[in-house]
Amino acid sequence: MEQLYRQIEPLVRSCGELLRSRIKSEGQIHHKGEVDFVTDTDLAVSRRLCEGLPALLPGSRVITEEQPEHSFDYSQDTWVIDPLDGTSNYIFDLHASAVSVALIRGKEPALGIIYNPYLDELFHAIRGKGAFLNGAQIHACSKERLLDGMVAVGTSPYHRELSAATFQKLQRIFERCIDIRRCGSAALDLAAVACGRMAGFYEELLSTWDYAAGALLITEAGGKITRADGSPLRFDGKESIVAAGAGVHAELLEAAGC
Numbered sequence: 001m002e003q004l005y006r007q008i009e010p011l012v013r014s015c016g017e018l019l020r021s022r023i024k025s026e027g028q029i030h031h032k033g034e035v036d037f038v039t040d041t042d043l044a045v046s047r048r049l050c051e052g053l054p055a056l057l058p059g060s061r062v063i064t065e066e067q068p069e070h071s072f073d074y075s076q077d078t079w080v081i082d083p084l085d086g087t088s089n090y091i092f093d094l095h096a097s098a099v100s101v102a103l104i105r106g107k108e109p110a111l112g113i114i115y116n117p118y119l120d121e122l123f124h125a126i127r128g129k130g131a132f133l134n135g136a137q138i139h140a141c142s143k144e145r146l147l148d149g150m151v152a153v154g155t156s157p158y159h160r161e162l163s164a165a166t167f168q169k170l171q172r173i174f175e176r177c178i179d180i181r182r183c184g185s186a187a188l189d190l191a192a193v194a195c196g197r198m199a200g201f202y203e204e205l206l207s208t209w210d211y212a213a214g215a216l217l218i219t220e221a222g223g224k225i226t227r228a229d230g231s232p233l234r235f236d237g238k239e240s241i242v243a244a245g246a247g248v249h250a251e252l253l254e255a256a257g258c
Contacts, residue, residue: 001111001126004057008101008113009122011052015045015099016117019084039090042066045083045099053079053101060103065209072208072236078104080235082209085114086185088157100187102212104235112213114191123191123217131194131221138195140223141245146177146252149199149245152189153180156205166204169256173202176255186241190214193243194221200244200252204228208235214243224249228256 019041028040046066054060060077063070072078079101084090086097095118103111114123123138125131131138143149151173156162174180177199183189186206192198194217211225212235218225227233228240230253244252 002129004103005111005113005124005126007056008053008111009124011049011056012099012101012113012115013117013122015048015083016115018045018048019090019097019099020117038066039084039087041090042084042087046081049079049081049083049099049101053081057103063209065207070208074104074107074235080104080209080212082187085187085210086183089184094184096183096185096188098185098187098191100209100213102209102216104212107235109212109216109235112216114187114213114217116188116191121191123194125194125213125216125220127216127220129220131217133191133195138221140194140218140221141196141199142247143199143245144247146173146199146248146255149177149248150179150181151177151244151252152192152198152201153182154186154189154201154203154206155182156203159205162204169202169204172257173252173255176251186210187214190225190243191217193223193225193245194218196221196245199248201241202228202243202252202256203241205238206241207238211239211241218243222246226253228253 062079064081082100090097099115101113110127112125225243
């Protein structure tokens with residue numbers, strides 16, 4: 001698996017460079033929903049990964065956000081990818097977007113990579129081998145109470161019907177921690193939890209490609225990530241996500257009213 005990661009790293013970095021150097025224009029932006037967008041860059045990165053990853057691991061298949069349909073059949077090695085996590089950030093040039101790649105083996109992540117090309121920060125984790133940022137090992141927050149850290153949050157903007165419940169929970173979380181942060185890229189938020197920048201993360205509804213790589217990063221960094229009812233993730237569809245350092249995960253679940 002470590003050898004496979006070394007082969008994949010240049011591919012992911014090249015995708016990040018494509019993201020960073022691409023010139024954005026109105027003609028590149030397409031609507032998937034009222035506030036859900038896809039750009040030509042999303043599609044170009046998706047094509048590059050869909051071609052490159054199976055070539056590095058023969059017999060594997062790819063699930064990407066940009067496919068019209070998704071079948072979470074993990075009977076064979078499966079790449080779950082978000083070619084450009086944080087598309088709205090990308091459109092408005094906020095420099096908070098990432099390439100996210102996870103390899104699911106045995107129905108659980110075996111390899112996870114999240115790359116922020118704007119900061120040249122490459123996070124990766126291998127099951128049983130730890131989590132790393134640019135080659136240096138990272139660890140989740142070791143705090144014992146939320147009041148000693150900040151919590152990253154998401155607002156599930158594609159599911160506005162959840163907004164009232166979401167913001168009630170965010171208020172409770174805000175009251176229990178130093179402050180909350182809304183990055184706009186769930187992958188980068190989960191990476192921030194893995195390296196201890198954030199004490200925790202909560203979002204009411206995320207797709208598998210949003211959390212698969214980050215989930216492995218967090219567990220390998222000594223943190224904890226679960227569904228909002230505290231049960232294990234299944235990596236087979238949309239989930240409510242609570243992730244945190246091991247010492248504050250239970251408090252975050254309680255603060256969110258889950």
